[in-house]
Amino acid sequence: MTMLRAERVTLGYAGRAVVHDVSLDITAGGVGLIGESGSGKTTLARAFLGLLTPISGNIWYGDQILKKADMRKFRKDVQPVFQAEALDPRMRVGASVAEALAVRGSRTARARVPELLEQVGLDPGLATSRPHQLSGGQRQRVVIARALAAGPRLLILDEPTSALDVTVQARILDLIASLDTERLLITHNLAVVERLCRTSHVLFAGRVVESGPTRDLLANPAHPYTLALRDAVPKLGGPPPQARGVTEAVPAGTGCPFRFRCPLAAPECERPPALREVRGRQVACHRAEDVLATGPGSAP
Amino acid sequence: MTSPQETTAEVPLRRLLPRVPDRFAALGAVLIVLIVLAAIMAPWLAPYPDEPRPLEGSLPPGAAHWFGTDQLGRDVLTRILYGARTSLSIAVSVLAVSALAGVTLGVVAGYAGGWVRDAIMRVTDVFLAFPALLLSLALAVVLPPSVTTVILAIAVTWWPWYTRLAASVAASIATRPYVDAARCLGVPAPLIVWRHVLPNSLTPVLVQMSLDAGGVILTAAALSYLGLGAQEPTAEWGLMVQQGQTLFTTNWWIGTFPGLAILVTAFAFNMLGEGLRNALDPRARKVT
Amino acid sequence: MLRYLARRLGQALLVVAGVVVLTFTVMRLVPGDPAVAFAGPKATPEELDAARERFGLDDPLPVQLVAYVRDLVTGDWGVSLHTRQPVRDDLYLAFPASLELVGAALLIAVVVGIPIGVLAARYKTKFPDFGVRFGSMLAVSVPVFWLALALQLLLAGRLDWFPVAGEYDSSLDTTSPLTLWTNITVVDALITGNWPILTSTLHHLVLPALVVAAYPTGVIAQMTRATLIEESGQDHARLERALGFGETSILTKFALRPALSPVLALIALVFAYSIVNGFLVEAIFNWPGLGSYAAEAIRSRDTPAIAGVTLLVALVYVLANLVVDVLQGFLDPRARTR
Amino acid sequence: MIEVRDLQVRYAGRLVAGVPELDVGAGECVAIVGESGSGKSTTLLSLLGLTENADISGHVRVCGVDVLTASPRRLREIRGARAALVMQSPQSALSPATRLGVLMRRALRLHGVGSGKDGRLDEIMAESVAAVMLDRAILRRYPHEISGGQAQRFAIALAIALGAEVILADEPTSALDVTVQAEVVGVLRRLREERDLALLLVSHDLALVSTIADRVLVMKDGEVVESGPAARVLTEPSHPYTRELLEALP
């Protein structure tokens, strides 16, 4: 059974929807969320964390609607890992971690801090430092330690490493991979998704355009956007990345939101495509079959 | 990629002060310390008791009375020293009251958002629409003129500025990941505001307060000047200027020195505030 | 943009409503019977009752508030207790003079403040910057009533460069009478080509306008400097530098326009502030504006007049803010899509 | 086009960038890679004399001008006109209140390009925009009205219009989406081939660099730890740090 599930949620700010009618299960084995900048990934993550109430649709926590669920239990089960900015710049990092423990009523909050810090590979002596005195990687580890303090079953990770140097990124990802929690991972890095998430969802302009098993999905995309995304990633020593179509700003309107950038756009794309099952995958594209046909050419 | 930048709003003032490179701020701080000392030490520093000697008349500045004496034969220097107490206590009280009220409301508005913010901000707008001096005037008419009235009247018009400032800072703080993180941990909202939002919103407020101190002293002086503030025989600079005003051509010293005292004090606070603001963020400003 | 305007307008109306209620409340809190103020110090009880009746002071407060709002909307702002004229007429007479004074002051403030702000930003941390910062801080710290006295004594009294007081030489009323259109002397003199009055008014205007301009000049210079420094530290300034533009042209060609947007917001604020600040100056220069009127109203506890002035200034503030919001759209294209 | 010898840039006495040797010829592409704070940007900016209050020593020639000794005037003449800069963040690098066309026109006038008849000026502008595959309608837009990729391409168009021979790009695509990044990189590659532009590229993305650069400099803590042809450096790294960088790649 999935712990968290979005059911046809529409999300937005100040009444303006930015995520439209998305359904998504957080299943075991890691779930990846990829997509263009501004496509609504963070927004969706905030909704899963109960920080944003859907304009319509529901988030299900087990068999309860999140709004009505037992928040104490939920807060214990689900924890976020944001970027390193997620530490109060004024608080000593030890206090930040201790706060997480104290909220759960742990009277020995302070005492457990070193233990947690060690768990994420930090010197417990750093507890008395302030965030700005730490390196980016260390800060990110503190953030993870604090999330773990609650003893969560699910971590929601929103680009946990994108602010870090590549060499540091790798070590943090190792840490994340070693944690025995479920995870929803948001990242731009396709390789990371491939490594950490069994299933993935591709978001474009606030809609899920494709979802399925990660490996499968990247090897043989069924949506032109997934294809473009995959092929645009430069590879060491590989050929220059390919730009497919043009990247004009997306005008609003009905129809497939990707049609202006789609090299395969056809007249039928003026109709909004529905998510449908294509070869074990959910795709929202009228020409998914054609895409599948062109895809493997540049497999990773 | 660049590492996440600390925004100035969150630079703790403490961490900033020792390395304020701004000469103005430093000079302002030194002047303020001197003025505060003068105010505290007034009874010891003052060359004469603050008593009228009407039969002596008004003497020009000289060796005996550096700043001369007023119509009632009171030593102007003495009264300026005592007046520093009045002016400073007005400034401190006004800022304390209005910052307390303003920041509390502002932080709540900024954190809560939605209709709470709208409601608070509309009320704030109404008060803002009254220029400080005018509402103070109206209030000072309602209440009998006195130092307390001045403090109340100015505070009533001053708090909205802090509400606005605090609300805008708090609103941006409220969207920071660390606030989200705290919410996800299940920290209750009042505690989040108290522990995370409030401390991180304070730096700009403190800077604004030091900028405003000069303005408060000027407004208080203006109210006293209009006869709506401090009353005889309280020594208050605005009142002293007002008393000296009609004697400007004949006994210039009676109004000039208190005027200079106001100028120097307001100037010192402005220097400190502007210097701090300059060091912190060239754009943090009174108008939001 | 239209929706934005409509929303802003709605907000403004809400604020005005709040202002009306607040004004009413404050005015009714005044201790001492306004009827006494109207009827005079030695009035008989019958006269007092008559005055009370006339102003509806015996009705319950909510009734009075409703009546007050109705009257305001229909243009009846009450009758001043001390001039015994309709407040609206009094304001109509007094406000243009204040507008003239504050307008001139703000003109000075903008014409002086912005360039010296640019100068300071251009030579940041060098001597001109130091001078501008020092000067502008001095300008915002000086008690305006004190400055007024000092300048009057020095420039008008001792040096005789400017007239001591007055709006224009009133003997011109007979030699070249002014036809009124807007009630603002300078404007009317300009429209009707009445040069004697125009030059006389301008000459009289210099001193008080300088005094009122001190504060806005200071804050505008500070704000211009601060926003320019910020703009010139932005990424786009680096690109402009890389394109070969010099510092001065970066400031004036690229940074100034977006930087003016907050300066404009500031002008709206100091506009209302300066009208009130003018109160302290008008009396000293015999300027026949709102200040003289308000001072007299306060002295004689003239409730309707004080309420009228308060409302007017608040309205001006709200209006100025509206105008600024619209203007900002022109200066900063980003604001339009807000 | 670019010739650097023994460049050392210090802030308050601290060495933040030291480059013993760096040459970029026409039609060449050289990349500087390294982690955050390693001095990549500083190196780049010092080539145009754009560093603020830094002490610079060494020898830098850009388009035949000795940057470190040239007068500010002379420096301003080569900036933009001969050596152009493309920066990381697309929108914030363009003055928000200025239409793109106005910016370009001002820059062209400043360097006296296409002066004389207006028609020539417009022609140049249109051509340069077309060269980066943008519609000329974009010249009437404000920066906030265009997408990030468009903004970056416009920055390149500026360089073309001014007739720059060298493009210095400081992480020109790191704020962009990969799909958009591919496009901007494509434009850069094309220009390099078609116009013989010299390209100095700063990036932290080794993979990206490997697809475009001829030679690579690896920087760490303000020093160049390794340099050489891209193919060699990225396949047989000699410095342990470079190796670490490569291993971190997925």
Add this chain to the structure above:
Amino acid sequence: GGQVRGAGGTPQPADGTGPAARQTAKANDSTFVYAPNLDVVTDWDPATSYSNEIVALSNIYEGLTRYNFQTREAEPRLATEWTSADGGKEWTFKLRQGVKFHSGATMDAAAAKKAIERTIRKKGGAAYIWDPVDRIEAVDATTLKFTLKRAAPLDLVASSGYAAYIYDVDAVDADGKTTAGTGPYTIDSWQKGKETELTLKAFEDYWGGWTPEQYRKVSFRVTPEITTAWQLLQKGEVNFVQRLNPQLFEQAGMTDNVRTARSPSFQNLLVLFNTAAGPTKDVRIRQALQLAIDYDGLAAALKGSGSKASGMVPEGLLGHVSDMEPKPDLGRAQELLAEAGYGPDNPELRLSLTYAQGDEDQKMLVTLLSSALKKLNITLQAKPMTWSAQWDQGKQQGQDIFVMYWYPDYPDAYSWFLNVFKSEDEPRFNLSYLKDREIDAAIEKLPELMATDALKADDAFKDLQKKIIEEQAAVAVPYVQTYQRALTADVKGYVDNPAYPNVVFFYDLQRAR
């Protein structure tokens, strides 16, 4: 459409060919500029006017008589002579002939009767001065006969600066476009709120006629700040400043082109002690307070803008006593306080005092008094208030000490006694709350004495003052205000008449060259 500023004025071409330029060289074509510190006109109706506009209306309107403060008697104005009969209960005035109103109508007894009756009917302003009048008859065109309910000095009443004007009732214009008086000046232009608020011009048909040296044009230039007024005067931009402070006055005395004039007023300061309740109910404390006021220090600080008072009735009025100057005596005050159980070695005494907000002179009194009382272990809680608030509180006996000015509406000392010291069940102006049958009886006898026997009246006044000030100690009278005027030196003929505060009778002035 536009309207011309100064509408109603007499625009003249600027080229100098207008009537003004054609005047003979000797004629006085300059405008006399008066600098009042407040707006001039608040009420144009001569019946109800009761405020600042007296400075203008006194030159536009005339009464039957005018008070001469030197002779202490009423002098002819519109009435040339008058008699009283029946113990002061019947008065007959003979009116001047050939007097025209500004409206063109003739001033005769019928018109005068109508004017006074209208004033009485309107009940505004100082109309109460006619309260004693029972009936008015226009016996013939020049004879006006009043029958009174009780004796009253009607010749003085008729000289009042308020509510005693004779005007053409059909021509009264509340908007100030036209005037309806008989006086030497009529309105030229009135611009409410402007600096030069009001200008007057000569009324050509004035019964007194005109000579070339007189001022034919007068204007009022509102100048709230004394310093500004002083500077304008020095530059000759204004001719008359109604009030200067002592320092400026002193300076004016030494300035070449400026002349000064000083005259005592009929306005004095009353420090009223609460005789009905509170600590001041004890007469010893009241006496101690009287003795604690530093009269000489105050006079020194006032530097001539006020002079030490003697008794309650100012000099220049019937009833003035010359040997009642108060003397401070802190030692005696301390003794009295000790008897009452207060003073330096006894518990602290707290007294509340209210005074007029914005009045510099009262402020000085308060400052001096509070510093003197501090030495006697008395804390003075002084509150400056606007008149209406102060009065409201006073009517409810809300203070221990009430400070206010008093002046008579017409030159008659009776005003102090009747209004301030006669028992009242609900206090109006009796703010010492004095209730003394004997005093009441003495006050009631005054009018008849004044109308019949001036000498006896004088004694009665003296007696009353002794009772109120010395025995009852209900009041202290620290000083009488002194007017300190300054004029440009080219003005001749200026005499201050304290019966008409701040009024300049422009008709009496000439310009010297």
